[in-house]
Amino acid sequence: MSGPAPAVPDHFIDEIIKADIASGRWGLGGQGGLGRGGVAGGVAGASVQTRFPPEPNGYLHVGHAKSICLNYGLAQKYGGKFNLRFDDTNPEKEEQEYVDSIIRDVKWLTSAFGGSFDSGNHAGGLFYASDLFGLMYDYAVELVKKGLAYVCELPAEEVSKRRGTPAIPATSPFRDRPAAESLKLLDEMRRGVHPDGSMTLRAKIDLASPNFNLRDPVMYRIVHEKHHNTGTDWCIYPMYDWAHGFEDSFEKVTHSICTLEFENHRPLYDWFINAVNQGRTEDGSGPWGKTIWHSRQIEFAKLQLNYTVLSKRNLLRMVSDKVVRGWDDPRMPTLSGMRRRGYTPAALRAFCEEIGVTKTDSVIDIGRLENAVRADLNKRSPRAMSVLRPLKVVIENWPAGKVDELDFVINPEDPAAGTRKVKFSGTLYIEREDFMEEPPKKFFRLSPGQEVRLRWAYFIRCTGVEKDSAGNITAVRCTYDPATRGGDAPAGPNGEPPRKVKATLHWVSAEHAIAGEVRLFDRLFKAEFPGERTGKWEDDLNPDSLTVLTDAKLDPVLATAKPGEAYQFERLGYFTVDPDSAPGKPVFNRTVSLKDDWAKLAAKGG
RNA sequence: UGGGGAUUGGUGUAACGGUAGCACGACUGACUCUGACUCAGUUAGUCUAGGUUCAAAUCCUAGAUCCCCAGCCA
Numbered sequence: 252m253s254g255p256a257p258a259v260p261d262h263f264i265d266e267i268i269k270a271d272i273a274s275g276r277w278g279l280g281g282q283g284g285l286g287r288g289g290v291a292g293g294v295a296g297a298s299v300q301t302r303f304p305p306e307p308n309g310y311l312h313v314g315h316a317k318s319i320c321l322n323y324g325l326a327q328k329y330g331g332k333f334n335l336r337f338d339d340t341n342p343e344k345e346e347q348e349y350v351d352s353i354i355r356d357v358k359w360l361t362s363a364f365g366g367s368f369d370s371g372n373h374a375g376g377l378f379y380a381s382d383l384f385g386l387m388y389d390y391a392v393e394l395v396k397k398g399l400a401y402v403c404e405l406p407a408e409e410v411s412k413r414r415g416t417p418a419i420p421a422t423s424p425f426r427d428r429p430a431a432e433s434l435k436l437l438d439e440m441r442r443g444v445h446p447d448g449s450m451t452l453r454a455k456i457d458l459a460s461p462n463f464n465l466r467d468p469v470m471y472r473i474v475h476e477k478h479h480n481t482g483t484d485w486c487i488y489p490m491y492d493w494a495h496g497f498e499d500s501f502e503k504v505t506h507s508i509c510t511l512e513f514e515n516h517r518p519l520y521d522w523f524i525n526a527v528n529q530g531r532t533e534d535g536s537g538p539w540g541k542t543i544w545h546s547r548q549i550e551f552a553k554l555q556l557n558y559t560v561l562s563k564r565n566l567l568r569m570v571s572d573k574v575v576r577g578w579d580d581p582r583m584p585t586l587s588g589m590r591r592r593g594y595t596p597a598a599l600r601a602f603c604e605e606i607g608v609t610k611t612d613s614v615i616d617i618g619r620l621e622n623a624v625r626a627d628l629n630k631r632s633p634r635a636m637s638v639l640r641p642l643k644v645v646i647e648n649w650p651a652g653k654v655d656e657l658d659f660v661i662n663p664e665d666p667a668a669g670t671r672k673v674k675f676s677g678t679l680y681i682e683r684e685d686f687m688e689e690p691p692k693k694f695f696r697l698s699p700g701q702e703v704r705l706r707w708a709y710f711i712r713c714t715g716v717e718k719d720s721a722g723n724i725t726a727v728r729c730t731y732d733p734a735t736r737g738g739d740a741p742a743g744p745n746g747e748p749p750r751k752v753k754a755t756l757h758w759v760s761a762e763h764a765i766a767g768e769v770r771l772f773d774r775l776f777k778a779e780f781p782g783e784r785t786g787k788w789e790d791d792l793n794p795d796s797l798t799v800l801t802d803a804k805l806d807p808v809l810a811t812a813k814p815g816e817a818y819q820f821e822r823l824g825y826f827t828v829d830p831d832s833a834p835g836k837p838v839f840n841r842t843v844s845l846k847d848d849w850a851k852l853a854a855k856g857g
Numbered sequence: 858u859g860g861g862g863a864u865u866g867g868u869g870u871a872a873c874g875g876u877a878g879c880a881c882g883a884c885u886g887a888c889u890c891u892g893a894c895u896c897a898g899u900u901a902g903u904c905u906a907g908g909u910u911c912a913a914a915u916c917c918u919a920g921a922u923c924c925c926c927a928g929c930c931a
Contacts, residue, residue, distance in 0.1 A: 260871070260879090307930055341930065407929050414927045417859030421927085451929055461860040463927045472929035491931050515861055515926050550862085552924095557868095563931095605880070607870050609863090612924050616868055619881060629894065664894070695892085704890060738890050755890050822891045849892045 259324070261607040264549055268329060268506060271300050271547070274519065277505045292592050294471065296703035299331030300375060300505045303368075304338045304498065307479070309563035310578040310585045315598070317554040322508055323361050323373065332375030333361075334502050339381045340494050343477040350479060350591035353577070356586040363596035371587070380489075380498045381480040387489050388441065390527050391452060393539060395433045399526050400470060401425060402436040404450045414466065420459035421466040440473055443486045448475050454493070456522060464519045466763055468492055492519045499546035500524060507546040510553040511610065517548045528854065554606070555614045557779045560788050574792065575775070581829075581840050582796050590599045592772065593742055593827025593842030594815050597599035598627035603624040624843045628817055628825040633661045633668060635806035636757040637820045637839075640768055641680035643726040643761065647714065649677030654760075657737060659707050662819075671808065675708050678761040680804045682822075685756050686727055688716060693852055697727065706821065710735040710752055710815045712830035757821045764804035767837040770829065773800040809837055817842060 261269075271277060274553035277298065301322035303305035305311065311319075326333035335357050339345050354377070361367040368374055394400040399407050404423045405413065415421040439445055454472040460466055461721055470493040475486045499507045507520075524545045535541040560566065561584055569575050569583070576583050581592035589599070602623035606615050637821075655675040661668040681697065690698040702712040711729040719725050734741050777783065785791075809818065814830040824844035831838045 266873095294908075304931095308931080338931070344930075410929075411927080416927075448929065463860085466927080469929050474929085488929095490929075495931085511862070513931090517861090552863085582919050605869080609861055611870090611871075613869065616881075617871075622881070625893090634891080660890090663891085665892070693892090706890060708890095752890085754892080819891085819893085822893070825930090839871095845891075845893050852892080 253789055254485070255287070258311045259328075259604045260543060260607075262323065263610070264321070264506070264508065264551065264608060265328075267547075267549060268299055268325065271294045272329070276547075288847055298505070299325055300334070300503055301331065302334040302336045302378075302499070302502060302504050302510065304336045304380075304495070306338045306341070306344070306346040307346065307353055309349060310340070310352050310587055312561055312563075312566060312585045313559075313589065314561045314584075315356075315556040316360055316586060316599050317603045317606070318508070318510075319357060319360055320363075320600050320653050321551070321608055323364050324600075324604070325506070326373040326375070326506075327364055327366075331373065332333040332504070333368055333373050334375035334378055334504070336378040336493065336498060336623070337380060337480075338491070338498065339379055339478070339480060339546070340489050340491065342474060342488065345479055346726045346740075348480045352587060356590075357476075359590060360586060360596050360599060363600035367833075376496070377504070378502055379480050381478060383494075383497060383501055384481060384485055384489070386501070387494055388487075390497065391489075391493075392434065393439065394438060394454070394470075394526055395430050395452070397526070397529060398430055398541075400433070400435040400452055400531070401428055401430075402440070402450055403453045403467075403469075404436075407448055410451075410469075414463065414838065415458070417461055422458065423453070423467060426453075426455065426458070426467065437471075437683065438472065440487050442474065444655075445473055447471060447475055452487075454523070454526070455499055456519075462515055462518060464492065464516055465522070468519060480831050492516055493523060496520045496524045496546065497527075497543075500544040502545040502836055503544050509548060509550055513613070514550045516719040517550070520548050550607050550610065552610055555601075555612070555615050556584065556620065557614050558617050558774045558776050558781070560776065561779050564601040565788060568757050574789075581770070582772050591827075591829065592840050593825060594624050595627050595629075595631075595817075597697070598624040603626065617675050621843050625825070625846070627688065628819065628842065632817050632819040632825055633810055634663075635657075635818045635823050636673070636759055637806050637809070637819075637823070637826070638682055638757070638764070639770075639771075639823065641801050641802065641804045642683040642685040642724070642771075643685055644679040644681050644736050644758070645717075645726055645728050646677045646711065646731050647728055648730045653655050653677065653678065654762075654834070655708075655736075657707050658809070673704075673707065674760050674763045674807070676741070676760045676762050679705070679758045680761055680764060681705075681727075681756050681758050685754075686713075687723065691853075691856065693849075693856070696756060697754070699727075702752055704735070704738050704752045705758045706755050707738050708736075708758070709733070757823070758808060759804045763806070763807050765837070767803050767809065767812050767839060768837045769800040769803045769804040769826065771800065771841045772796060773798070803839075805837065805839075809839075810835075812837060819845075820829070 303322050304321050323333045358367045385518040403423050413422045419455040451469045453467045456465045458466050469490050471487045474488050493844050528542045531537045531542040579587035579591045602620050603852050656672045657671045659668045686697045697713050699713050710732040711731045713729050715728045742749050773794045773796045776791045776795045781791040782788035812828045814828045817827045820826050825842040826839040827842050829838040829840050
């Protein structure tokens with residue numbers, strides 16, 4: 252895939268990083284923790300160490316792509332490292348399948364940067380929050396001993412009731428119990444003595460804080476559930492706020508980048524690190540040893556796309572309710588769905604860089620994503636001619652049985668791709684919509700009496716149509732001009748300029764074309780903001796989001812195409828081979844159509 | 858009603874007291890063996906009201922609108 256980073260304009264996070272570098276903020280960064288496979292995260296004298304911290308409770312989507320590209324791009328730009336870290340602190344929702352898919356998707360996407368979390372110059376490594384459960388537990392014990400945490404025996408509903416309001420402080424009758432008592436109960440919690448929900452460990456911060464996150468947040472809850480990584484080793488699990496800062500700390504993350512909704516959590520993030528560091532010193536001479544790494548949390552606005560649903564909860568519903576065929580359905584905004592559809596890592600990277608990074612909530616037009624895909628595929632895709640909805644063309648004056656071989660330019664955007672041969676004969680297929688018996692004004696494709704060019708082949712002129720008893724057109728009759736072989740008209744006998752033709756059509760030879768299935772996708776939702784009207788995105792589903800064409804006539808060159816390969820079907824769009832393909836039965840996904848001024852004109856003209 | 862954020866053309870994003878720029882879209886046109894690509898041009902913006910200043914998108918004051926927060930989710 253592509254290598255060095257193109258020039259991307261600086262954004263507010265660049266400015267923060269540059270200021271940090273200038274002030275030497277992270278200059279003393281030592282070696283970070285050791286990730287899976289012995290790869291060390293955290294660089295000595297680091298300028299940046301970033302990470303992408305997904306929870307393995309679903310498949311990654313294009314919103315995550317923005318975060319991955321941001322974090323990887325920063326590591327690359329400033330010569331730092333990038334980690335993939337599973338924020339796997341909730342066994343009730345997390346599964347190995349999701350872990351596997353996330354690893355696959357992150358590797359795939361970051362290939363656009365020429366490396367990944369486990370390869371290349373910016374590989375920081377693979378980490379699991381759950382590998383740190385022991386460390387976090389030790390910190391929790393430390394906080395209890397420091398009088399900064401306590402075991403609270405209020406049930407969840409009761410905590411909720413006692414949460415208070417902006418004006419009324421929260422309460423807990425267990426807040427001032429002796430540390431020794433909390434220590435004993437915490438140990439019992441961990442050993443499985445107590446049932447789920449019977450008690451929690453809470454931080455002792457400020458029950459009256461206007462920021463509810465600081466009203467003695469829960470650090471540990473009891474969950475007797477098997478964890479995908481730690482199995483049954485634990486029956487207490489750390490909450491996000493308690494765990495996240497230590498994950499960053501262990502990996503010596505410099506800039507802990509998250510989305511806007513965590514802005515309210517930053518005081519808590521800092522409080523927990525500071526609480527552990529209370530009584531610790533740089534040289535370890537304090538009563539609690541050495542200070543731990545304190546990352547800097549920075550929040551940015553997550554990606555929002557119109558005509559799209561982007562929340563793991565809803566995507567999960569779409570999969571489990573079978574609205575789509577699975578997480579990798581090509582209509583899904585998941586990375587696996589987009590990969591299957593034919594979107595490339597380079598296109599997603601370009602898209603993420605084009606839309607910028609800010610703190611402003613904004614909605615990106617889905618067309619921007621499609622444009623990025625077109626731009627990338629245009630450069631790299633070999634061309635082919637395939638007919639999606641075939642209409643037979645009979646060349647009346649073509650010598651019976653003759654087959655011609657013509658030169659076809661494989662990719663006009665890439666002369667190095669060269670040419671290949673295409674076979675032409677007396678019976679062809681063209682696109683049904685390229686013929687009109689009674690054409691409107693601006694239609695300059697084939698119609699009775701009209702002459703067009705067949706790409707790289709001959710000029711043909713329509714002499715008539717054949718119809719069935721119901722009046723449907725079954726074939727178009729034409730004559731060809733042998734002098735236009737290759738697709739260019741010769742100059743006139745007296746030096747007149749060659750005659751021109753307004754339209755060039757794609758075609759396939761009926762005898763040589765191969766049969767195939769083509770799947771066309773439209774957006775999954777008809778409404779710009781699904782669910783905005785009724786509160787249910789189901790009400791805005793597009794019933795026509797999938798069209799399967801089983802009678803396509805494909806370019807013979809596609810017979811050996813392999814899953815994942817992308818072609819431009821000339822005048823139609825970019826098409827990628829689906830894994831459902833079988834030998835002799837190729838299946839193509841339309842990744843994205845070409846821009847189509849004629850369709851726009853026709854729609855406008857009515 | 859408490860706290861935390863945000864607000865620049867249709868959309869996204871720059872400008873950090875000194876010419877409001879770029880990209881996408883839309884619209885014109887050129888080119889074209891893909892009605893694609895490419896190229897040229899047009900279009901259109903500082904949330905409001907005051908103030909400071911020679912000069913304000915930028916600083917100050919007041920207001921408006923939108924987003925996030927009262928899970929033992931992340």
